[in-house]
Amino acid sequence: xxxxxxxxxxxxxxxxxxxxxxxxxxxxxxxxxxxxxxxxxxxxxxxxxxxxxxxxxxxxxxxxxxxxxxxxxxxxxxxxxxxxxxxxxxxxxxxxxxxxxxxxxxxxxxxxxxxxxxxxxxxxxxxxxxxxxxxxxxxxxxxxxxxxxxxxxxxxxxxxxxxxxxxxxxxxxxxxxxxxxxxxxxxxxxxxxxxxxxxxxxxxxxxxxxxxxxxxxxxxxxxxxxxxxxxxxxxxxxxxxxxxxxxxxxxxxxxxxxxxxxxxxxxxxxxxxxxxxxxxxxxxxxxxxxxxxxxxxxxxxxxxxxxxxxxxxxxxxxxxxxxxxxxxxxxxxxxxxxxxxxxxxxxxxxxxxxxxxxxxxxxxxxxxxxxxxxxxxxxxxx
Amino acid sequence: xxxxxxxxxxxxxxxxxxxxxxxxxxxxxxxxxxxxxxxxxxxxxxxxxxxxxxxxxxxxxxxxxxxxxxxxxxxxxxxxxxxxxxxxxxxxxxxxxxxxxxxxxxxxxxxxxxxxxxxxxxxxxxxxxxxxxxxxxxxxxxxxxxxxxxxxxxxxxxxxxxxxxxxxxxxxxxxxxxxxxxxxxxxxxxxxxxxxxxxxxxxxxxxxxxxxxxxxxxxxxxxxxxxxxxxxxxxxxxxxxxxxxxxxxxxxxxxxxxxxxxxxxxxxxxxxxxxxxxxxxxxxxxxxxxxxxxxx
Numbered sequence: 065x066x067x068x069x070x071x072x073x074x075x076x077x078x079x080x081x082x083x084x085x086x087x088x089x090x091x092x093x094x095x096x097x098x099x100x101x102x103x104x105x106x107x108x109x110x111x112x113x114x115x116x117x118x119x120x121x122x123x124x125x126x127x128x129x130x131x132x133x134x135x136x137x138x139x140x141x142x143x144x145x146x147x148x149x150x151x152x153x154x155x156x157x158x159x160x161x162x163x164x165x166x167x168x169x170x171x172x173x174x175x176x177x178x179x180x181x182x183x184x185x186x187x188x189x190x191x192x193x194x195x196x197x198x199x200x201x202x203x204x205x206x207x208x209x210x211x212x213x214x215x216x217x218x219x220x221x222x223x224x225x226x227x228x229x230x231x232x233x234x235x236x237x238x239x240x241x242x243x244x245x246x247x248x249x250x251x252x253x254x255x256x257x258x259x260x261x262x263x264x265x266x267x268x269x270x271x272x273x274x275x276x277x278x279x280x281x282x283x284x285x286x287x288x289x290x291x292x293x294x295x296x297x298x299x300x301x302x303x304x305x306x307x308x309x310x311x312x313x314x315x316x317x318x319x320x321x322x323x324x325x326x327x328x329x330x331x332x333x334x335x336x337x338x339x340x341x342x343x344x345x346x347x348x349x350x351x352x353x354x355x356x357x358x359x360x361x362x363x364x365x366x367x368x369x370x371x372x373x374x375x376x377x378x379x380x381x382x383x384x385x386x387x388x389x390x391x392x393x394x395x396x397x398x399x400x401x402x403x404x405x406x407x408x409x410x411x412x413x414x415x416x417x418x419x420x421x422x423x424x425x426x427x428x429x430x431x432x433x434x435x436x437x438x439x440x441x442x443x444x445x446x
Numbered sequence: 447x448x449x450x451x452x453x454x455x456x457x458x459x460x461x462x463x464x465x466x467x468x469x470x471x472x473x474x475x476x477x478x479x480x481x482x483x484x485x486x487x488x489x490x491x492x493x494x495x496x497x498x499x500x501x502x503x504x505x506x507x508x509x510x511x512x513x514x515x516x517x518x519x520x521x522x523x524x525x526x527x528x529x530x531x532x533x534x535x536x537x538x539x540x541x542x543x544x545x546x547x548x549x550x551x552x553x554x555x556x557x558x559x560x561x562x563x564x565x566x567x568x569x570x571x572x573x574x575x576x577x578x579x580x581x582x583x584x585x586x587x588x589x590x591x592x593x594x595x596x597x598x599x600x601x602x603x604x605x606x607x608x609x610x611x612x613x614x615x616x617x618x619x620x621x622x623x624x625x626x627x628x629x630x631x632x633x634x635x636x637x638x639x640x641x642x643x644x645x646x647x648x649x650x651x652x653x654x655x656x657x658x659x660x661x662x663x664x665x666x667x668x669x670x671x672x673x674x675x676x677x678x679x680x681x682x683x684x685x686x687x688x689x690x691x692x693x694x695x696x697x698x699x700x701x702x703x704x705x706x707x708x709x710x711x712x713x714x715x716x717x718x719x720x721x722x723x724x725x726x727x728x729x730x731x732x733x734x735x736x737x738x739x740x741x742x
Binding site for chain 1: 451456461465477498499500527529530531532533536537539540557558559561588
């Protein structure tokens with residue numbers, strides 16, 4: 065059996081709508097220096113960081129090969145430098161594979177994004193579509209999410225009130241999370257009266273434009289103790305990519321997420337996801353996604369997502385104690401932040417929003433229009 | 447941080463690079479057929495039977511080459527999902543609010559995303575039948591289908607289909623035949639026979655006064671067959687008439703049709719026709735063979 069991989073440290077900047085006084089390199093440096101301070105890790109050959117994985121997006125950074133701007137910050141000159149341009153949680157999978165294969169012992173993962181740099185986030189996600197059939201008709205991730213939200217609400221019976229409750233609860237949790245200083249509380253009425261973006265998605269159902277950086281140190285089992293007293297084991301990972309064209313998929317089905325979850329649970333030896341976790345962090349870019357993804361992950365039964373996400377006490381794990389992506393993380397980092405937050409919970413280092421006695425957790429990432437790609441990572445306290 | 451924007455070095459940039467993307471042979475044929483023939487085609491997987499629109503040269507499930515299995519799909523379809531776009535972006539094809547919909551074309555298995563116009567946003571619903579509106583000015587893009595709009599044929603209630611018709615069903619139409627009708631009919635038919643036009647001449651005929659052309663009351667079967675029974679969409683194949691009594695000016699003629707036979711092999715029906723006047727006197731009788739409308 066391949067050696068285990070531990071998360072020895074995580075670090076995050078704050079996430080804010082416009083960190084205009086920061087360069088993204090500066091945000092990343094803050095994260096790396098925090099990880100170094102926590103672990104004492106360095107870049108010494110054979111001992112220190114053997115691989116640096118940068119998570120960034122060319123269009124959000126407005127430059128191709130966006131990791132080129134990060135090499136010196138990552139300490140990657142003449143080192144093994146890699147880039148993940150998809151969901152940041154993929155970098156964990158990548159680092160895990162690099163360590164389990166025996167290539168390296170220590171992997172640094174750092175993701176950054178300044179969504180505020182671009183004039184419009186929709187214009188970035190618009191170019192994720194093909195130029196032949198879907199760009200000319202005006203698609204972007206928000207429009208695609210509108211189509212999926214309508215399909216899911218139609219099938220699941222999810223109500224406007226439940227969606228509002230998801231947003232209110234996300235903000236309540238986020239107010240206890242010191243990484244989200246810009247979050248303000250909202251009321252159910254404010255959400256219900258918020259203007260429509262793409263029916264049935266309202267403005268307050270959508271995650272805010274966000275800037276920030278996140279990182280973590282992944283270490284091979286036998287060297288974990290050099291860097292941390294509170295490592296978190298990666299117990300399972302699973303991915304699944306659905307069809308590109310929206311019409312080729314059943315938008316309300318959760319097909320890809322169910323597959324990703326099954327793969328992660330099989331690796332982790334999890335038989336019943338309902339009872340397996342103390343904390344679950346899902347990437348909810350829009351409010352409808354939290355109940356939908358909870359159903360797809362098997363945290364609750366199909367048709368119970370609305371109830372589970374809107375009211376406490378209908379499932380075993382605590383859902384998105386950090387506030388979730390809905391409270392404000394850059395989209396491309398959503399899953400990586402979820403994994404960082406889940407790890408903090410298991411390390412007992414989630415300031416202000418610590419879930420008591422959290423021993424197991426799940427982190428979920430999503431990318432592509434209307435949940436095309438899903439990634440699931442399961443974690444356990446050492 | 448106590449930083450001032452005015453004292454900061456901030457570069458205004460723009461990523462804008464004109465591009466040409468080749469859609470490939472499959473995509474090119476799909477688009478040029480829409481452009482040149484106003485026809486939408488898909489590619490069918492012989493193994494699983496799925497028809498892909500937009501076409502794909504390989505079935506993503508069966509991993510087989512399907513690039514030569516072109517099939518025609520209809521310009522009509524059903525809305526399987528929709529959202530209303532309310533925010534404005536420069537790349538959008540229309541000003542918001544507009545309806546972005548998943549449309550399953552008749553004959554296709556993969557809905558395509560496009561725009562629906564011609565229906566108020568508040569009345570939009572799943573299952574709406576829509577029809578492609580092709581662009582007046584072609585651009586060789588998917589926007590050669592300019593948008594979809596409600597298929598208005600659906601709003602016209604077609605008549606009874608063969609299956610819906612039963613022997614014994616009847617319908618009628620009545621009209622008073624005036625001097626004006628007779629003069630107009632003379633103009634239409636060219637039949638200016640003095641027995642219809644000239645009262646003094648008509649006094650010498652067996653009828654003693656002017657009468658209407660026989661074909662004039664006979665025409666009253668047309669609104670019965672074409673608009674009532676079977677109704678809109680009916681094709682008349684044969685009408686026979688035997689005239690029994692004259693129609694005088696001012697008579698009110700009622701034409702009544704009744705289903706008397708269903709011809710199963712051709713899906714046609716035979717009807718009896720009677721024409722009576724205001725005194726219930728039989729003016730004419732006959733039969734009609736018609737082809738009822740097919741279900742839409």
